[in-house]
Amino acid sequence: MAAAVLLMGSSVFAQKGKTVNFTGTVKFPDTENKYPIYLGKYEGEGFKRAFKAIDSTKVDANNNFSFKVPADKPDFYQVRVYYMDRIDFWANNDNIHVNVRGIDTAKMKIKNPPYIYMENTSVENDVINDVNLVGYLDYQNMIAVGKEQYQAKLAKEPLWINYMNDGFDRINVDREYRIKYLVNKYKDQPTVMYALNYLSTKRHQDLIMSTLDHLTKKFPNLDQAKAKKKEILDGIEQAKKISNGKKAPDFAFPDLNGKKWSPKDFKGKYLIIDFWASWCGPCRQEIPHLKEVYKKYKEKGLEILAVSVDAKATDWKKAMDDEKMTWPQVHAQESKPVMASYLFSGIPYLVVIDKEGNIIEKNLRGESLDKKLKEIFGM
Incomplete structure:
Protein backbone atom coordinates (compact mmCIF):
# COMPACT_ATOMS: atom_id res chain seq x y z
CA MET A 1 0.00 0.00 0.00
CA ALA A 2 2.79 2.40 0.89
CA ALA A 3 4.47 1.77 -2.45
CA ALA A 4 1.26 2.64 -4.27
CA VAL A 5 0.93 5.90 -2.37
CA LEU A 6 4.50 6.87 -3.09
CA LEU A 7 3.95 6.27 -6.78
CA MET A 8 1.34 9.03 -6.77
CA GLY A 9 4.06 11.61 -6.25
CA SER A 10 5.42 11.20 -9.77
CA SER A 11 3.69 11.90 -13.05
CA VAL A 12 2.64 8.91 -15.08
CA PHE A 13 2.95 10.53 -18.50
CA ALA A 14 5.90 8.87 -20.23
CA GLN A 15 8.27 11.29 -21.95
CA LYS A 16 10.67 10.43 -24.77
CA GLY A 17 13.84 12.33 -25.53
CA LYS A 18 15.43 14.99 -23.35
CA THR A 19 13.57 15.88 -20.16
CA VAL A 20 14.13 17.99 -17.05
CA ASN A 21 12.69 17.42 -13.59
CA PHE A 22 10.25 19.73 -11.86
CA THR A 23 9.73 18.83 -8.22
CA GLY A 24 7.74 20.42 -5.44
CA THR A 25 6.78 20.18 -1.79
CA VAL A 26 3.26 21.15 -0.72
CA LYS A 27 2.82 22.57 2.78
CA PHE A 28 -0.95 22.04 2.90
CA PRO A 29 -1.79 19.15 0.56
CA ASP A 30 -5.23 18.19 -0.65
CA THR A 31 -5.86 15.39 1.83
CA GLU A 32 -9.17 14.48 0.20
CA ASN A 33 -7.53 14.02 -3.21
CA LYS A 34 -10.13 16.20 -4.92
CA TYR A 35 -7.66 18.19 -7.01
CA PRO A 36 -4.71 17.05 -9.10
CA ILE A 37 -1.49 18.94 -9.74
CA TYR A 38 -1.15 19.79 -13.42
CA LEU A 39 1.73 20.29 -15.81
CA GLY A 40 0.81 22.15 -18.97
CA LYS A 41 1.47 25.03 -21.28
CA TYR A 42 -0.39 27.86 -22.96
CA GLU A 43 -1.47 27.33 -26.53
CA GLY A 44 -3.01 29.69 -29.09
CA GLU A 45 -2.32 33.33 -29.90
CA GLY A 46 -3.22 36.55 -28.14
CA PHE A 47 -6.40 36.46 -26.09
CA LYS A 48 -7.17 33.01 -27.48
CA ARG A 49 -4.25 31.59 -25.54
CA ALA A 50 -5.40 29.04 -22.99
CA PHE A 51 -3.77 26.65 -20.56
CA LYS A 52 -3.73 23.04 -21.71
CA ALA A 53 -2.75 20.31 -19.26
CA ILE A 54 -0.43 17.61 -20.60
CA ASP A 55 0.18 15.67 -17.39
CA SER A 56 -1.08 15.41 -13.82
CA THR A 57 -0.02 13.92 -10.51
CA LYS A 58 -0.67 14.02 -6.76
CA VAL A 59 1.60 14.31 -3.73
CA ASP A 60 3.28 11.28 -2.17
CA ALA A 61 3.32 10.36 1.52
CA ASN A 62 5.85 13.13 2.20
CA ASN A 63 3.82 15.82 0.39
CA ASN A 64 6.19 15.83 -2.60
CA PHE A 65 5.40 15.67 -6.30
CA SER A 66 7.41 15.58 -9.52
CA PHE A 67 7.13 15.87 -13.29
CA LYS A 68 9.43 14.93 -16.14
CA VAL A 69 9.11 17.83 -18.58
CA PRO A 70 9.89 17.64 -22.32
CA ALA A 71 12.99 19.68 -23.12
CA ASP A 72 14.01 18.64 -26.64
CA LYS A 73 12.74 22.04 -27.72
CA PRO A 74 12.95 24.57 -24.87
CA ASP A 75 9.67 26.26 -24.05
CA PHE A 76 7.58 27.85 -21.31
CA TYR A 77 5.53 25.51 -19.13
CA GLN A 78 3.34 25.99 -16.10
CA VAL A 79 2.65 23.84 -13.04
CA ARG A 80 -0.69 24.39 -11.31
CA VAL A 81 -1.01 23.14 -7.75
CA TYR A 82 -4.75 22.71 -7.11
CA TYR A 83 -5.34 25.74 -9.35
CA MET A 84 -4.18 27.89 -6.43
CA ASP A 85 -0.42 28.11 -6.89
CA ARG A 86 0.82 28.61 -10.46
CA ILE A 87 4.49 28.42 -11.42
CA ASP A 88 5.76 29.40 -14.87
CA PHE A 89 9.18 28.08 -15.91
CA TRP A 90 11.43 27.49 -18.90
CA ALA A 91 12.17 23.83 -19.62
CA ASN A 92 15.67 23.49 -21.02
CA ASN A 93 18.47 22.56 -18.60
CA ASP A 94 17.16 23.27 -15.08
CA ASN A 95 15.92 20.66 -12.62
CA ILE A 96 13.68 22.97 -10.61
CA HIS A 97 12.28 22.64 -7.10
CA VAL A 98 9.56 24.76 -5.48
CA ASN A 99 7.91 24.95 -2.08
CA VAL A 100 4.24 25.87 -2.33
CA ARG A 101 1.46 26.51 0.16
CA GLY A 102 -1.19 24.33 -1.47
CA ILE A 103 -4.72 24.36 -0.05
CA ASP A 104 -5.74 27.79 1.23
CA THR A 105 -6.44 27.35 4.95
CA ALA A 106 -7.63 30.93 5.52
CA LYS A 107 -11.20 31.42 6.70
CA MET A 108 -11.68 34.19 4.14
CA LYS A 109 -10.50 33.34 0.64
CA ILE A 110 -8.90 36.35 -1.04
CA LYS A 111 -7.02 36.11 -4.32
CA ASN A 112 -3.56 37.31 -3.33
CA PRO A 113 -1.10 34.89 -4.96
CA PRO A 114 2.09 34.27 -2.96
CA TYR A 115 5.59 34.68 -4.32
CA ILE A 116 6.99 31.26 -5.21
CA TYR A 117 10.76 31.09 -5.61
CA MET A 118 12.14 28.45 -7.98
CA GLU A 119 15.27 26.77 -6.60
CA ASN A 120 18.20 25.25 -8.52
CA THR A 121 17.76 27.64 -11.44
CA SER A 122 20.16 28.89 -14.07
CA VAL A 123 20.00 32.43 -15.43
CA GLU A 124 17.18 31.39 -17.79
CA ASN A 125 14.76 30.80 -14.93
CA ASP A 126 16.31 33.50 -12.77
CA VAL A 127 14.65 35.89 -15.22
CA ILE A 128 11.25 34.49 -14.30
CA ILE A 242 -10.24 51.16 -30.78
CA SER A 243 -8.32 54.41 -30.54
CA ASN A 244 -10.07 57.41 -29.00
CA GLY A 245 -12.87 58.59 -31.26
CA LYS A 246 -13.47 55.16 -32.80
CA LYS A 247 -16.68 53.20 -32.33
CA ALA A 248 -16.62 51.06 -29.17
CA PRO A 249 -16.66 47.31 -29.97
CA ASP A 250 -20.09 45.88 -29.32
CA PHE A 251 -20.96 42.96 -27.07
CA ALA A 252 -24.02 41.61 -25.27
CA PHE A 253 -24.00 39.78 -21.92
CA PRO A 254 -26.84 38.77 -19.57
CA ASP A 255 -27.75 40.25 -16.22
CA LEU A 256 -29.19 38.24 -13.30
CA ASN A 257 -32.55 38.00 -15.03
CA GLY A 258 -31.11 36.88 -18.34
CA LYS A 259 -31.61 40.23 -20.08
CA LYS A 260 -28.68 41.02 -22.35
CA TRP A 261 -27.08 44.46 -22.16
CA SER A 262 -24.96 46.08 -24.84
CA PRO A 263 -23.19 49.46 -25.13
CA LYS A 264 -25.77 50.24 -27.82
CA ASP A 265 -28.48 50.23 -25.13
CA PHE A 266 -27.01 53.43 -23.71
CA LYS A 267 -27.03 55.55 -26.85
CA GLY A 268 -27.74 59.16 -25.92
CA LYS A 269 -25.92 58.74 -22.59
CA TYR A 270 -22.29 58.94 -21.58
CA LEU A 271 -21.26 55.45 -20.50
CA ILE A 272 -18.55 53.96 -18.29
CA ILE A 273 -17.90 50.28 -19.00
CA ASP A 274 -16.31 48.75 -15.92
CA PHE A 275 -14.59 45.41 -16.57
CA TRP A 276 -14.04 43.79 -13.17
CA ALA A 277 -14.15 40.53 -11.18
CA SER A 278 -15.03 39.48 -7.64
CA TRP A 279 -11.48 38.25 -6.92
CA CYS A 280 -9.81 41.50 -8.07
CA GLY A 281 -8.88 43.60 -5.03
CA PRO A 282 -8.29 46.87 -6.95
CA CYS A 283 -11.64 46.36 -8.73
CA ARG A 284 -13.49 46.11 -5.43
CA GLN A 285 -11.59 49.11 -4.08
CA GLU A 286 -12.68 51.21 -7.06
CA ILE A 287 -16.40 50.51 -6.52
CA PRO A 288 -16.95 53.10 -3.71
CA HIS A 289 -15.42 55.71 -6.02
CA LEU A 290 -17.73 54.65 -8.86
CA LYS A 291 -20.70 55.05 -6.51
CA GLU A 292 -19.61 58.65 -5.88
CA VAL A 293 -19.19 59.24 -9.61
CA TYR A 294 -22.60 57.74 -10.37
CA LYS A 295 -24.31 59.88 -7.74
CA LYS A 296 -22.60 63.01 -9.01
CA TYR A 297 -23.18 62.60 -12.76
CA LYS A 298 -26.19 60.31 -13.22
CA GLU A 299 -28.65 63.19 -13.55
CA LYS A 300 -26.32 64.81 -16.07
CA GLY A 301 -26.50 61.81 -18.40
CA LEU A 302 -23.92 59.31 -17.13
CA GLU A 303 -24.53 55.56 -16.91
CA ILE A 304 -22.32 52.66 -15.86
CA LEU A 305 -22.32 49.11 -17.22
CA ALA A 306 -20.38 46.66 -15.03
CA VAL A 307 -19.03 43.63 -16.90
CA SER A 308 -17.81 40.82 -14.66
CA VAL A 309 -15.19 38.47 -16.09
CA ASP A 310 -15.60 35.99 -13.24
CA ALA A 311 -15.31 32.37 -14.29
CA LYS A 312 -18.05 31.35 -11.85
CA ALA A 313 -21.44 33.03 -11.78
CA THR A 314 -21.76 32.26 -8.06
CA ASP A 315 -18.69 34.40 -7.30
CA TRP A 316 -20.13 37.24 -9.38
CA LYS A 317 -23.52 37.07 -7.66
CA LYS A 318 -22.00 37.07 -4.18
CA ALA A 319 -19.83 40.10 -4.99
CA MET A 320 -22.88 41.97 -6.27
CA ASP A 321 -24.71 41.23 -3.03
CA ASP A 322 -21.72 42.49 -1.07
CA GLU A 323 -21.12 45.65 -3.08
CA LYS A 324 -24.77 46.66 -3.72
CA MET A 325 -24.10 48.48 -6.99
CA THR A 326 -27.17 50.17 -8.47
CA TRP A 327 -26.21 50.23 -12.15
CA PRO A 328 -26.63 47.38 -14.70
CA GLN A 329 -24.51 44.30 -13.98
CA VAL A 330 -23.71 41.63 -16.57
CA HIS A 331 -21.59 38.50 -16.56
CA ALA A 332 -19.11 37.76 -19.36
CA GLN A 333 -18.38 34.14 -18.52
CA GLU A 334 -16.70 33.75 -21.92
CA SER A 335 -14.64 36.91 -21.55
CA LYS A 336 -11.76 36.32 -23.96
CA PRO A 337 -13.46 37.74 -27.09
CA VAL A 338 -14.41 41.03 -25.40
CA MET A 339 -10.98 41.29 -23.76
CA ALA A 340 -9.42 40.83 -27.19
CA SER A 341 -11.62 43.45 -28.82
CA TYR A 342 -10.87 46.02 -26.10
CA LEU A 343 -7.23 44.88 -25.78
CA PHE A 344 -6.91 44.48 -22.03
CA SER A 345 -5.65 41.69 -19.80
CA GLY A 346 -5.58 43.39 -16.40
CA ILE A 347 -8.53 44.68 -14.42
CA PRO A 348 -10.10 46.95 -13.38
CA TYR A 349 -10.34 48.32 -16.89
CA LEU A 350 -12.70 51.26 -17.39
CA VAL A 351 -13.74 52.65 -20.78
CA VAL A 352 -15.60 55.95 -21.18
CA ILE A 353 -17.92 56.20 -24.21
CA ASP A 354 -19.77 59.22 -25.63
CA LYS A 355 -23.45 59.55 -26.50
CA GLU A 356 -22.88 58.17 -30.00
CA GLY A 357 -21.03 55.07 -28.80
CA ASN A 358 -17.51 56.34 -29.58
CA ILE A 359 -14.58 55.79 -27.25
CA ILE A 360 -13.52 58.88 -25.32
CA GLU A 361 -10.78 57.28 -23.20
CA LYS A 362 -9.69 53.88 -21.91
CA ASN A 363 -8.07 52.48 -18.76
CA LEU A 364 -9.22 55.20 -16.38
CA ARG A 365 -9.88 55.06 -12.64
CA GLY A 366 -9.57 57.16 -9.55
CA GLU A 367 -8.09 60.58 -10.24
CA SER A 368 -7.75 60.04 -14.00
CA LEU A 369 -11.45 59.14 -14.25
CA ASP A 370 -12.43 62.22 -12.22
CA LYS A 371 -10.41 64.50 -14.49
CA LYS A 372 -11.97 63.10 -17.63
CA LEU A 373 -15.51 63.38 -16.29
CA LYS A 374 -14.89 66.99 -15.25
CA GLU A 375 -13.82 67.70 -18.84
CA ILE A 376 -16.94 66.03 -20.23
CA PHE A 377 -19.47 67.64 -17.93
CA GLY A 378 -17.69 70.97 -17.41
CA MET A 379 -17.51 70.69 -13.66
Whole structure:
Protein backbone atom coordinates (compact mmCIF):
# COMPACT_ATOMS: atom_id res chain seq x y z
CA MET A 1 0.00 0.00 0.00
CA ALA A 2 2.79 2.40 0.89
CA ALA A 3 4.47 1.77 -2.45
CA ALA A 4 1.26 2.64 -4.27
CA VAL A 5 0.93 5.90 -2.37
CA LEU A 6 4.50 6.87 -3.09
CA LEU A 7 3.95 6.27 -6.78
CA MET A 8 1.34 9.03 -6.77
CA GLY A 9 4.06 11.61 -6.25
CA SER A 10 5.42 11.20 -9.77
CA SER A 11 3.69 11.90 -13.05
CA VAL A 12 2.64 8.91 -15.08
CA PHE A 13 2.95 10.53 -18.50
CA ALA A 14 5.90 8.87 -20.23
CA GLN A 15 8.27 11.29 -21.95
CA LYS A 16 10.67 10.43 -24.77
CA GLY A 17 13.84 12.33 -25.53
CA LYS A 18 15.43 14.99 -23.35
CA THR A 19 13.57 15.88 -20.16
CA VAL A 20 14.13 17.99 -17.05
CA ASN A 21 12.69 17.42 -13.59
CA PHE A 22 10.25 19.73 -11.86
CA THR A 23 9.73 18.83 -8.22
CA GLY A 24 7.74 20.42 -5.44
CA THR A 25 6.78 20.18 -1.79
CA VAL A 26 3.26 21.15 -0.72
CA LYS A 27 2.82 22.57 2.78
CA PHE A 28 -0.95 22.04 2.90
CA PRO A 29 -1.79 19.15 0.56
CA ASP A 30 -5.23 18.19 -0.65
CA THR A 31 -5.86 15.39 1.83
CA GLU A 32 -9.17 14.48 0.20
CA ASN A 33 -7.53 14.02 -3.21
CA LYS A 34 -10.13 16.20 -4.92
CA TYR A 35 -7.66 18.19 -7.01
CA PRO A 36 -4.71 17.05 -9.10
CA ILE A 37 -1.49 18.94 -9.74
CA TYR A 38 -1.15 19.79 -13.42
CA LEU A 39 1.73 20.29 -15.81
CA GLY A 40 0.81 22.15 -18.97
CA LYS A 41 1.47 25.03 -21.28
CA TYR A 42 -0.39 27.86 -22.96
CA GLU A 43 -1.47 27.33 -26.53
CA GLY A 44 -3.01 29.69 -29.09
CA GLU A 45 -2.32 33.33 -29.90
CA GLY A 46 -3.22 36.55 -28.14
CA PHE A 47 -6.40 36.46 -26.09
CA LYS A 48 -7.17 33.01 -27.48
CA ARG A 49 -4.25 31.59 -25.54
CA ALA A 50 -5.40 29.04 -22.99
CA PHE A 51 -3.77 26.65 -20.56
CA LYS A 52 -3.73 23.04 -21.71
CA ALA A 53 -2.75 20.31 -19.26
CA ILE A 54 -0.43 17.61 -20.60
CA ASP A 55 0.18 15.67 -17.39
CA SER A 56 -1.08 15.41 -13.82
CA THR A 57 -0.02 13.92 -10.51
CA LYS A 58 -0.67 14.02 -6.76
CA VAL A 59 1.60 14.31 -3.73
CA ASP A 60 3.28 11.28 -2.17
CA ALA A 61 3.32 10.36 1.52
CA ASN A 62 5.85 13.13 2.20
CA ASN A 63 3.82 15.82 0.39
CA ASN A 64 6.19 15.83 -2.60
CA PHE A 65 5.40 15.67 -6.30
CA SER A 66 7.41 15.58 -9.52
CA PHE A 67 7.13 15.87 -13.29
CA LYS A 68 9.43 14.93 -16.14
CA VAL A 69 9.11 17.83 -18.58
CA PRO A 70 9.89 17.64 -22.32
CA ALA A 71 12.99 19.68 -23.12
CA ASP A 72 14.01 18.64 -26.64
CA LYS A 73 12.74 22.04 -27.72
CA PRO A 74 12.95 24.57 -24.87
CA ASP A 75 9.67 26.26 -24.05
CA PHE A 76 7.58 27.85 -21.31
CA TYR A 77 5.53 25.51 -19.13
CA GLN A 78 3.34 25.99 -16.10
CA VAL A 79 2.65 23.84 -13.04
CA ARG A 80 -0.69 24.39 -11.31
CA VAL A 81 -1.01 23.14 -7.75
CA TYR A 82 -4.75 22.71 -7.11
CA TYR A 83 -5.34 25.74 -9.35
CA MET A 84 -4.18 27.89 -6.43
CA ASP A 85 -0.42 28.11 -6.89
CA ARG A 86 0.82 28.61 -10.46
CA ILE A 87 4.49 28.42 -11.42
CA ASP A 88 5.76 29.40 -14.87
CA PHE A 89 9.18 28.08 -15.91
CA TRP A 90 11.43 27.49 -18.90
CA ALA A 91 12.17 23.83 -19.62
CA ASN A 92 15.67 23.49 -21.02
CA ASN A 93 18.47 22.56 -18.60
CA ASP A 94 17.16 23.27 -15.08
CA ASN A 95 15.92 20.66 -12.62
CA ILE A 96 13.68 22.97 -10.61
CA HIS A 97 12.28 22.64 -7.10
CA VAL A 98 9.56 24.76 -5.48
CA ASN A 99 7.91 24.95 -2.08
CA VAL A 100 4.24 25.87 -2.33
CA ARG A 101 1.46 26.51 0.16
CA GLY A 102 -1.19 24.33 -1.47
CA ILE A 103 -4.72 24.36 -0.05
CA ASP A 104 -5.74 27.79 1.23
CA THR A 105 -6.44 27.35 4.95
CA ALA A 106 -7.63 30.93 5.52
CA LYS A 107 -11.20 31.42 6.70
CA MET A 108 -11.68 34.19 4.14
CA LYS A 109 -10.50 33.34 0.64
CA ILE A 110 -8.90 36.35 -1.04
CA LYS A 111 -7.02 36.11 -4.32
CA ASN A 112 -3.56 37.31 -3.33
CA PRO A 113 -1.10 34.89 -4.96
CA PRO A 114 2.09 34.27 -2.96
CA TYR A 115 5.59 34.68 -4.32
CA ILE A 116 6.99 31.26 -5.21
CA TYR A 117 10.76 31.09 -5.61
CA MET A 118 12.14 28.45 -7.98
CA GLU A 119 15.27 26.77 -6.60
CA ASN A 120 18.20 25.25 -8.52
CA THR A 121 17.76 27.64 -11.44
CA SER A 122 20.16 28.89 -14.07
CA VAL A 123 20.00 32.43 -15.43
CA GLU A 124 17.18 31.39 -17.79
CA ASN A 125 14.76 30.80 -14.93
CA ASP A 126 16.31 33.50 -12.77
CA VAL A 127 14.65 35.89 -15.22
CA ILE A 128 11.25 34.49 -14.30
CA ASN A 129 12.08 34.55 -10.57
CA ASP A 130 13.03 38.21 -10.78
CA VAL A 131 10.02 39.25 -12.86
CA ASN A 132 7.64 37.40 -10.56
CA LEU A 133 9.10 39.19 -7.54
CA VAL A 134 8.39 42.54 -9.22
CA GLY A 135 4.84 41.43 -9.95
CA TYR A 136 4.29 40.17 -6.41
CA LEU A 137 5.56 43.35 -4.78
CA ASP A 138 3.51 45.41 -7.23
CA TYR A 139 0.32 43.62 -6.20
CA GLN A 140 1.08 44.02 -2.48
CA ASN A 141 1.69 47.73 -3.03
CA MET A 142 -1.64 48.05 -4.84
CA ILE A 143 -3.43 46.50 -1.88
CA ALA A 144 -1.61 48.83 0.51
CA VAL A 145 -2.44 51.90 -1.59
CA GLY A 146 -6.10 50.91 -1.73
CA LYS A 147 -6.22 50.63 2.04
CA GLU A 148 -4.45 53.96 2.51
CA GLN A 149 -6.80 55.69 0.07
CA TYR A 150 -9.69 54.43 2.16
CA GLN A 151 -8.10 55.65 5.40
CA ALA A 152 -7.34 59.04 3.85
CA LYS A 153 -10.99 59.50 2.91
CA LEU A 154 -12.10 58.49 6.41
CA ALA A 155 -9.70 61.07 7.88
CA LYS A 156 -11.01 63.72 5.44
CA GLU A 157 -7.51 65.12 5.12
CA PRO A 158 -7.31 66.89 1.69
CA LEU A 159 -3.51 66.76 1.33
CA TRP A 160 -3.43 63.06 2.18
CA ILE A 161 -6.35 62.32 -0.15
CA ASN A 162 -4.75 64.20 -3.06
CA TYR A 163 -1.44 62.44 -2.53
CA MET A 164 -3.02 59.00 -2.41
CA ASN A 165 -5.10 59.66 -5.54
CA ASP A 166 -1.88 59.20 -7.51
CA GLY A 167 -0.87 56.08 -5.58
CA PHE A 168 -1.59 53.57 -8.34
CA ASP A 169 0.17 55.74 -10.93
CA ARG A 170 3.31 55.76 -8.79
CA ILE A 171 3.18 51.97 -8.55
CA ASN A 172 2.87 51.68 -12.33
CA VAL A 173 5.88 53.94 -12.89
CA ASP A 174 7.96 51.95 -10.40
CA ARG A 175 6.96 48.60 -11.93
CA GLU A 176 7.78 49.70 -15.46
CA TYR A 177 11.17 51.02 -14.36
CA ARG A 178 12.04 47.68 -12.74
CA ILE A 179 10.83 45.59 -15.67
CA LYS A 180 12.75 47.70 -18.19
CA TYR A 181 15.85 47.19 -16.07
CA LEU A 182 15.33 43.42 -16.16
CA VAL A 183 14.74 43.46 -19.93
CA ASN A 184 18.04 45.21 -20.49
CA LYS A 185 19.84 43.00 -17.98
CA TYR A 186 18.58 39.74 -19.51
CA LYS A 187 18.33 40.74 -23.17
CA ASP A 188 20.53 37.78 -24.19
CA GLN A 189 18.24 35.22 -22.53
CA PRO A 190 15.28 33.68 -24.40
CA THR A 191 13.22 33.94 -21.22
CA VAL A 192 13.37 37.74 -21.38
CA MET A 193 10.14 37.28 -23.37
CA TYR A 194 8.47 36.62 -20.01
CA ALA A 195 9.48 40.10 -18.86
CA LEU A 196 8.20 41.69 -22.07
CA ASN A 197 4.68 40.57 -21.11
CA TYR A 198 4.78 43.14 -18.29
CA LEU A 199 5.42 46.09 -20.62
CA SER A 200 2.88 48.14 -22.52
CA THR A 201 3.15 47.72 -26.28
CA LYS A 202 1.86 51.28 -26.56
CA ARG A 203 4.46 52.92 -24.31
CA HIS A 204 7.38 50.53 -24.83
CA GLN A 205 6.96 49.33 -28.39
CA ASP A 206 10.51 50.22 -29.43
CA LEU A 207 12.10 48.36 -26.51
CA ILE A 208 9.90 45.31 -27.00
CA MET A 209 10.48 45.08 -30.74
CA SER A 210 14.22 45.66 -30.54
CA THR A 211 14.48 42.96 -27.86
CA LEU A 212 12.53 40.46 -29.96
CA ASP A 213 14.63 41.26 -33.04
CA HIS A 214 17.77 40.75 -30.94
CA LEU A 215 16.50 37.37 -29.73
CA THR A 216 15.59 36.26 -33.24
CA LYS A 217 19.07 37.12 -34.46
CA LYS A 218 20.77 35.42 -31.51
CA PHE A 219 18.47 32.36 -31.54
CA PRO A 220 17.31 31.78 -35.16
CA ASN A 221 15.19 28.79 -34.08
CA LEU A 222 13.38 30.64 -31.31
CA ASP A 223 9.91 30.47 -32.85
CA GLN A 224 8.37 31.94 -29.69
CA ALA A 225 10.05 35.31 -30.39
CA LYS A 226 8.74 35.38 -33.96
CA ALA A 227 5.22 34.49 -32.79
CA LYS A 228 5.39 37.14 -30.06
CA LYS A 229 6.34 39.81 -32.60
CA LYS A 230 3.45 38.83 -34.87
CA GLU A 231 1.06 38.93 -31.93
CA ILE A 232 2.20 42.44 -31.02
CA LEU A 233 1.89 43.70 -34.59
CA ASP A 234 -1.65 42.28 -34.76
CA GLY A 235 -2.41 44.00 -31.46
CA ILE A 236 -1.16 47.32 -32.80
CA GLU A 237 -3.59 47.02 -35.69
CA GLN A 238 -6.44 46.27 -33.29
CA ALA A 239 -5.40 49.22 -31.11
CA LYS A 240 -5.89 51.52 -34.09
CA LYS A 241 -9.45 50.24 -34.38
CA ILE A 242 -10.24 51.16 -30.78
CA SER A 243 -8.32 54.41 -30.54
CA ASN A 244 -10.07 57.41 -29.00
CA GLY A 245 -12.87 58.59 -31.26
CA LYS A 246 -13.47 55.16 -32.80
CA LYS A 247 -16.68 53.20 -32.33
CA ALA A 248 -16.62 51.06 -29.17
CA PRO A 249 -16.66 47.31 -29.97
CA ASP A 250 -20.09 45.88 -29.32
CA PHE A 251 -20.96 42.96 -27.07
CA ALA A 252 -24.02 41.61 -25.27
CA PHE A 253 -24.00 39.78 -21.92
CA PRO A 254 -26.84 38.77 -19.57
CA ASP A 255 -27.75 40.25 -16.22
CA LEU A 256 -29.19 38.24 -13.30
CA ASN A 257 -32.55 38.00 -15.03
CA GLY A 258 -31.11 36.88 -18.34
CA LYS A 259 -31.61 40.23 -20.08
CA LYS A 260 -28.68 41.02 -22.35
CA TRP A 261 -27.08 44.46 -22.16
CA SER A 262 -24.96 46.08 -24.84
CA PRO A 263 -23.19 49.46 -25.13
CA LYS A 264 -25.77 50.24 -27.82
CA ASP A 265 -28.48 50.23 -25.13
CA PHE A 266 -27.01 53.43 -23.71
CA LYS A 267 -27.03 55.55 -26.85
CA GLY A 268 -27.74 59.16 -25.92
CA LYS A 269 -25.92 58.74 -22.59
CA TYR A 270 -22.29 58.94 -21.58
CA LEU A 271 -21.26 55.45 -20.50
CA ILE A 272 -18.55 53.96 -18.29
CA ILE A 273 -17.90 50.28 -19.00
CA ASP A 274 -16.31 48.75 -15.92
CA PHE A 275 -14.59 45.41 -16.57
CA TRP A 276 -14.04 43.79 -13.17
CA ALA A 277 -14.15 40.53 -11.18
CA SER A 278 -15.03 39.48 -7.64
CA TRP A 279 -11.48 38.25 -6.92
CA CYS A 280 -9.81 41.50 -8.07
CA GLY A 281 -8.88 43.60 -5.03
CA PRO A 282 -8.29 46.87 -6.95
CA CYS A 283 -11.64 46.36 -8.73
CA ARG A 284 -13.49 46.11 -5.43
CA GLN A 285 -11.59 49.11 -4.08
CA GLU A 286 -12.68 51.21 -7.06
CA ILE A 287 -16.40 50.51 -6.52
CA PRO A 288 -16.95 53.10 -3.71
CA HIS A 289 -15.42 55.71 -6.02
CA LEU A 290 -17.73 54.65 -8.86
CA LYS A 291 -20.70 55.05 -6.51
CA GLU A 292 -19.61 58.65 -5.88
CA VAL A 293 -19.19 59.24 -9.61
CA TYR A 294 -22.60 57.74 -10.37
CA LYS A 295 -24.31 59.88 -7.74
CA LYS A 296 -22.60 63.01 -9.01
CA TYR A 297 -23.18 62.60 -12.76
CA LYS A 298 -26.19 60.31 -13.22
CA GLU A 299 -28.65 63.19 -13.55
CA LYS A 300 -26.32 64.81 -16.07
CA GLY A 301 -26.50 61.81 -18.40
CA LEU A 302 -23.92 59.31 -17.13
CA GLU A 303 -24.53 55.56 -16.91
CA ILE A 304 -22.32 52.66 -15.86
CA LEU A 305 -22.32 49.11 -17.22
CA ALA A 306 -20.38 46.66 -15.03
CA VAL A 307 -19.03 43.63 -16.90
CA SER A 308 -17.81 40.82 -14.66
CA VAL A 309 -15.19 38.47 -16.09
CA ASP A 310 -15.60 35.99 -13.24
CA ALA A 311 -15.31 32.37 -14.29
CA LYS A 312 -18.05 31.35 -11.85
CA ALA A 313 -21.44 33.03 -11.78
CA THR A 314 -21.76 32.26 -8.06
CA ASP A 315 -18.69 34.40 -7.30
CA TRP A 316 -20.13 37.24 -9.38
CA LYS A 317 -23.52 37.07 -7.66
CA LYS A 318 -22.00 37.07 -4.18
CA ALA A 319 -19.83 40.10 -4.99
CA MET A 320 -22.88 41.97 -6.27
CA ASP A 321 -24.71 41.23 -3.03
CA ASP A 322 -21.72 42.49 -1.07
CA GLU A 323 -21.12 45.65 -3.08
CA LYS A 324 -24.77 46.66 -3.72
CA MET A 325 -24.10 48.48 -6.99
CA THR A 326 -27.17 50.17 -8.47
CA TRP A 327 -26.21 50.23 -12.15
CA PRO A 328 -26.63 47.38 -14.70
CA GLN A 329 -24.51 44.30 -13.98
CA VAL A 330 -23.71 41.63 -16.57
CA HIS A 331 -21.59 38.50 -16.56
CA ALA A 332 -19.11 37.76 -19.36
CA GLN A 333 -18.38 34.14 -18.52
CA GLU A 334 -16.70 33.75 -21.92
CA SER A 335 -14.64 36.91 -21.55
CA LYS A 336 -11.76 36.32 -23.96
CA PRO A 337 -13.46 37.74 -27.09
CA VAL A 338 -14.41 41.03 -25.40
CA MET A 339 -10.98 41.29 -23.76
CA ALA A 340 -9.42 40.83 -27.19
CA SER A 341 -11.62 43.45 -28.82
CA TYR A 342 -10.87 46.02 -26.10
CA LEU A 343 -7.23 44.88 -25.78
CA PHE A 344 -6.91 44.48 -22.03
CA SER A 345 -5.65 41.69 -19.80
CA GLY A 346 -5.58 43.39 -16.40
CA ILE A 347 -8.53 44.68 -14.42
CA PRO A 348 -10.10 46.95 -13.38
CA TYR A 349 -10.34 48.32 -16.89
CA LEU A 350 -12.70 51.26 -17.39
CA VAL A 351 -13.74 52.65 -20.78
CA VAL A 352 -15.60 55.95 -21.18
CA ILE A 353 -17.92 56.20 -24.21
CA ASP A 354 -19.77 59.22 -25.63
CA LYS A 355 -23.45 59.55 -26.50
CA GLU A 356 -22.88 58.17 -30.00
CA GLY A 357 -21.03 55.07 -28.80
CA ASN A 358 -17.51 56.34 -29.58
CA ILE A 359 -14.58 55.79 -27.25
CA ILE A 360 -13.52 58.88 -25.32
CA GLU A 361 -10.78 57.28 -23.20
CA LYS A 362 -9.69 53.88 -21.91
CA ASN A 363 -8.07 52.48 -18.76
CA LEU A 364 -9.22 55.20 -16.38
CA ARG A 365 -9.88 55.06 -12.64
CA GLY A 366 -9.57 57.16 -9.55
CA GLU A 367 -8.09 60.58 -10.24
CA SER A 368 -7.75 60.04 -14.00
CA LEU A 369 -11.45 59.14 -14.25
CA ASP A 370 -12.43 62.22 -12.22
CA LYS A 371 -10.41 64.50 -14.49
CA LYS A 372 -11.97 63.10 -17.63
CA LEU A 373 -15.51 63.38 -16.29
CA LYS A 374 -14.89 66.99 -15.25
CA GLU A 375 -13.82 67.70 -18.84
CA ILE A 376 -16.94 66.03 -20.23
CA PHE A 377 -19.47 67.64 -17.93
CA GLY A 378 -17.69 70.97 -17.41
CA MET A 379 -17.51 70.69 -13.66
